[in-house]
Amino acid sequence: MAQEHFADRLMAEIQGKRSQVVVGLDPRPERLPPGLLDEARERSGAPPRAVAEAFFAFNRAVIDAVAEHVVALKPQVAFYERFGVEGMRAYARTIEYARRQGLIVIGDVKRNDIGSTAAAYAAAHLGGDCQDFVADAVTVNPYLGVDGVRPFVDVAAEQGKGVFALVRTSNPSSVDLQELDAGGEPLFRRVAALVSEWGEAHRGESGYSLLGAVVGAPFPEQLRAARALMPHAPLLVPGFGAQGGGVEDVLGAFDEQGGGAVVSSSRGVIFAWERAPYAGRYGQDRWREAVRAAASDMRAELWSATRPG
Amino acid sequence: MAQEHFADRLMAEIQGKRSQVVVGLDPRPERLPPGLLDEARERSGAPPRAVAEAFFAFNRAVIDAVAEHVVALKPQVAFYERFGVEGMRAYARTIEYARRQGLIVIGDVKRNDIGSTAAAYAAAHLGGDCQDFVADAVTVNPYLGVDGVRPFVDVAAEQGKGVFALVRTSNPSSVDLQELDAGGEPLFRRVAALVSEWGEAHRGESGYSLLGAVVGAPFPEQLRAARALMPHAPLLVPGFGAQGGGVEDVLGAFDEQGGGAVVSSSRGVIFAWERAPYAGRYGQDRWREAVRAAASDMRAELWSATRPG
Numbered sequence: 001m002a003q004e005h006f007a008d009r010l011m012a013e014i015q016g017k018r019s020q021v022v023v024g025l026d027p028r029p030e031r032l033p034p035g036l037l038d039e040a041r042e043r044s045g046a047p048p049r050a051v052a053e054a055f056f057a058f059n060r061a062v063i064d065a066v067a068e069h070v071v072a073l074k075p076q077v078a079f080y081e082r083f084g085v086e087g088m089r090a091y092a093r094t095i096e097y098a099r100r101q102g103l104i105v106i107g108d109v110k111r112n113d114i115g116s117t118a119a120a121y122a123a124a125h126l127g128g129d130c131q132d133f134v135a136d137a138v139t140v141n142p143y144l145g146v147d148g149v150r151p152f153v154d155v156a157a158e159q160g161k162g163v164f165a166l167v168r169t170s171n172p173s174s175v176d177l178q179e180l181d182a183g184g185e186p187l188f189r190r191v192a193a194l195v196s197e198w199g200e201a202h203r204g205e206s207g208y209s210l211l212g213a214v215v216g217a218p219f220p221e222q223l224r225a226a227r228a229l230m231p232h233a234p235l236l237v238p239g240f241g242a243q244g245g246g247v248e249d250v251l252g253a254f255d256e257q258g259g260g261a262v263v264s265s266s267r268g269v270i271f272a273w274e275r276a277p278y279a280g281r282y283g284q285d286r287w288r289e290a291v292r293a294a295a296s297d298m299r300a301e302l303w304s305a306t307r308p309g
Numbered sequence: 310m311a312q313e314h315f316a317d318r319l320m321a322e323i324q325g326k327r328s329q330v331v332v333g334l335d336p337r338p339e340r341l342p343p344g345l346l347d348e349a350r351e352r353s354g355a356p357p358r359a360v361a362e363a364f365f366a367f368n369r370a371v372i373d374a375v376a377e378h379v380v381a382l383k384p385q386v387a388f389y390e391r392f393g394v395e396g397m398r399a400y401a402r403t404i405e406y407a408r409r410q411g412l413i414v415i416g417d418v419k420r421n422d423i424g425s426t427a428a429a430y431a432a433a434h435l436g437g438d439c440q441d442f443v444a445d446a447v448t449v450n451p452y453l454g455v456d457g458v459r460p461f462v463d464v465a466a467e468q469g470k471g472v473f474a475l476v477r478t479s480n481p482s483s484v485d486l487q488e489l490d491a492g493g494e495p496l497f498r499r500v501a502a503l504v505s506e507w508g509e510a511h512r513g514e515s516g517y518s519l520l521g522a523v524v525g526a527p528f529p530e531q532l533r534a535a536r537a538l539m540p541h542a543p544l545l546v547p548g549f550g551a552q553g554g555g556v557e558d559v560l561g562a563f564d565e566q567g568g569g570a571v572v573s574s575s576r577g578v579i580f581a582w583e584r585a586p587y588a589g590r591y592g593q594d595r596w597r598e599a600v601r602a603a604a605s606d607m608r609a610e611l612w613s614a615t616r617p618g
Contacts, residue, residue, distance in 0.1 A: 026426070029438075048439045078426045081433035084441025088397045110421050112450055114480035117335070117387045124390035129338075130357045132393025141421055143452040144478050145485030169453050171423035176454030180499055182489045187496065190489055 003160025005204030006137060007212070007234050010162065011259045013071045013104060019299045020258065020306065022106065022236070023066050024266025025075040025094060027055040031271055033287040052086035055079075059094045062270050063101065065288045066295040071262050072104035072136070074236075092132040099136070106236065107135035110166065111152075114144055118151035126152065127159040137162030139214055139236070142191055146198055153211055157202055162210045162234070165195050167226055170216025170239025188222065192229040199233055208234050208260065215253070217245025217263065224252035227260075235261035241268030241298070247305045258306040269294045312469025314513030315446060316521070316543050319471065320568045322380045322413060328608045329567065329615065331415065331545070332375050333575025334384040334403060336364040340580055342596040361395035364388075368403045371579050372410060374597045375604040380571050381413035381445075383545075401441040408445070415545065416444035419475065420461075423453055427460035435461065436468040446471030448523055448545070451500055455507055462520055466511055471519045471543070474504050476535055479525025479548025497531065501538040508542055517543050517569065524562070526554025526572065533561035536569075544570035550577030550607070556614045567615040578603045 014020055029037060029051045040054035063073060073094075080091035098105045111121040123129060125138045140152050142165045152163045168178055168188040178188040192213065199211030212234035215226040227235065235253045239245045240263045253261035272278040272294035273287035282290040323329055338346060338360045349363035372382060382403075389400035407414045420430040432438060434447045449461050451474045461472045477487055477497040487497040501522065508520030521543035524535040536544065544562045548554045549572045562570035581587040581603035582596035591599040 048441070051438075076422075076426055076429075078420070078422055078429040078433065081442060082429045082437060082439065084433070084439040085394060085398045085401055087433075087439065089394045092394055110450075111387070112419050112421070113385075113387055114478060117385055120385075120387040120391045124387065124393070124396075128391060129360075130391065130393040130396065132357070133390060141419075141450045141452050143450050143475060143486055144480060145482030145487070147480045147482035166452060169423060171453060171456045173423075173454030173456035176503060177452055177496070177500065178454070180491045180496065182491050182496065187486070187489065187491065191486065194485060 005206075006156065006160055006162035006210045007208035008204040008206045009160075010071065010104065010234055010262070011206040011208060014259050014262070015257065017068070017071060018303050019069055019071050020254070020262050020302050021070045021295060021299045022072045022074050022262045022264040023062070023070050023269050023295060024108065024238075024264050025059050025062065025073055025270065026079050026266040027058050027270070028079060029054065031274070032058055033273065034284050048083045048086040051083050052090040055083075055087070055090040056093045059090075060097055061288055062291055063098050063103070065292040066269065067101055067103060069292070069295040069299045070103070072106050073098045074106040074108050074264055076108040076266070088133075095133065095135050104137070105135040106164070107133065107138045110139050110141050112141035112144055112148050114147045115151070118148050119155075122152045122155040126155045126161045128155070137164060139164045139166065141166050142195065146194070149198055149211070153198065153202060156210050162212060164212040164214050164234070164236045167192050167195060167213040168215045168219060168222045170218050170245070174216065189225060189229060192226050195233060196230040203232055208232055212236060214238065217250050220249040220252055223250065227252055236264060237261055238264045241265040247301050250302070251305060254306045258303065263302060265298060269298065314515075315465065315469055315471035315519045316517035317513040317515045318469075319380065319413065319543055319571070320515040320517060323568050323571070324566065326377070326380060327612050328378055328380050329563070329571050329611050330379045330604060330608045331381045331383050331571045331573040332371065332379050332578050332604060333417065333547075333573050334368050334371065334382055334579065335388050335575040336367050336579070337388060338363065340583070341367055342582065343593050357392045357395040360392050361399035364392075364396070364399040365402045368399075369406055370597055371600055372407050372412070374601040375578065376410055376412060378601070378604040378608045379412070381415050382407045383415040383417050383573055385417040385575070397442070404442065404444050413446070414444040415471075415473070416442065416447045419448050419450050421450035421453055421457050423456045424460070427457050428464075431461045431464040435464045435470045437464070446473060448473045448475065450475050451504065455503070458507060458520070462507065462511060465519045471521060473521040473523050473543070473545045474500075476501050476504060476522040477524045477528060477531045479527050479554070483525065498534060498538060501535050504542060505539040512541055517541055521545055523547065526559050529558040529561055532559065536561055545573060546570055547573045550574040556610050559611070560614060563615045567612065572611060574607060578607065
């Protein structure tokens with residue numbers, strides 16, 4: 001059976017679910033809902049294993065809560081690596097659980113290396129000898145040039161997977177390199193042009209490529225520029241909510257159908273029960289409902305803003 | 310007890326061992342010495358576990374063979390991630406074994422992210438809640454600017470660890486971004502200046518900073534430029550041997566004492582028994598001796614070239 005093209009699948013999900021929401025699964029032991037860590041400790045004992053157990057229990061509950069409202073889940077591998085081998089097991093279990101529900105999983109791994117090493121990362125995260133960490137798409141860092149991106153694109157093309165290259169990140173110091181004047185224009189624009197070029201041969205029926213780009217929400221002007229420079233790249237837009245980007249900031253990412261981009265929120269959804277307005281409405285004991293409400297609200301807010309009328 | 314400064318430890322090792330050699334531990338199942346994988350299969354059964362077992366057995370033998378000739382070991386995490394949770398266990402065991410022999414371990418992870426995510430990576434790889442993946446130093450990618458590097462530097466400063474930021478990588482397409490004209494000079498020079506600036510406050514008694522840089526061997530001119538722009542950054546020079554860099558190419562990396570830089574080889578040493586001149590001299594059954602000879606030869610060649618007379 002031919003694999004479905006990643007971008008076609010992503011765009012169909014956006015329209016089918018009327019959602020452009022990606023929820024980041026970035027668990028921290030110090031912010032888990034009350035009781036989860038204690039329960040895991042009783043079952044599993046030692047800290048790294050108990051934390052990993054609690055992470056998976058938390059993620060499973062979050063996935064169940066948000067599934068109908070999101071296009072994809074995006075576990076950030078750093079939070080799992082922090083807890084070693086057991087943490088990585090929780091990462092693997094999380095991916096497996098989400099994919100089993102039919103959800104798209106974007107491994108936020110920002111991997112980068114050259115030649116055969118990049119190929120090893122691509123096998124690890126997009127499909128190879130072992131399925132543990134295999135997601136539907138990954139983020140990659142383009143600083144090493146096309147050698148560092150092509151091995152991911154090759155595996156993605158073969159396996160019906162996707163790749164999102166960092167173009168303009170959502171952090172304040174992204175200006176240090178990404179806004180440097182590179183031959184008369186900011187570096188990120190050069191990177192955007194390269195990403196567009198590298199992905200051109202890999203477009204699906206939707207018109208979008210399997211090679212997308214990461215462009216941060218807090219910089220609406222750069223987002224519009226990136227969209228224009230990469231008309232066929234699906235955009236993954238982080239930095240919404242907790243990092244300061246609002247709905248009006250991300251409008252430039254979408255096409256006329258409200259497609260072409262997905263917006264990611266982590267803390268704003270998965271820890272929604274900690275803060276207003278959800279804290280007052282639900283309380284700690286009803287944290288799953290707070291998480292669901294936050295995802296649902298974000299979905300409605302984005303969809304209505306990008307599909308006016 | 311006060312932690313020894315990473316750069317001071319590295320420089321003392323160079324002089325103490327009269328070596329500037331780093332051996333990359335980049336195992337691949339298809340290139341392991343005959344018998345290792347079969348033995349592991351008999352002991353451990355299923356593929357990912359057997360491969361991981363074989364990787365650790367191989368690495369342990371390589372570490373034993375090269376220990377007296379090298380300043381550090383550099384496992385490339387991609388090759389372990391490829392085999393999932395079990396692969397990561399082999400990575401953890403490899404680091405633990407090498408450090409137990411008193412050897413410096415540089416985790417070649419090229420991690421990069423922002424703020425609290427970068428802090429989670431730093432905890433994972435330089436010291437935090439769980440020791441599994443904790444090495445003495447790591448490589449990081451600077452595309453996200455100082456936000457993406459500072460969390461690593463902070464943990465390194467606290468824990469006596471080191472960080473090597475990618476400046477000019479050893480691959481052909483490193484030119485795609487790193488040689489772009491950035492305000493009148495190639496981008497990598499701007500990055501080198503930033504790395505120098507970021508590391509300035511973290512110099513040890515040797516004069517070198519805990520923040521070093523990765524600059525590839527195949528580009529001697531860029532290596533000299535990088536050395537001049539980052540006078541206090543320890544340099545990690547990959548791309549020696551298999552990737553085409555020779556002794557004459559790397560001379561510009563060192564200070565007058567032959568210090569300030571280390572040169573890394575992976576395939577050229579760990580698979581030395583496959584190729585001339587070592588294949589003819591040792592044969593498959595004596596692969597450990599071939600590995601030892603390759604490390605010893607590389608050490609002698611570099612040391613005599615950089616410490617003339």
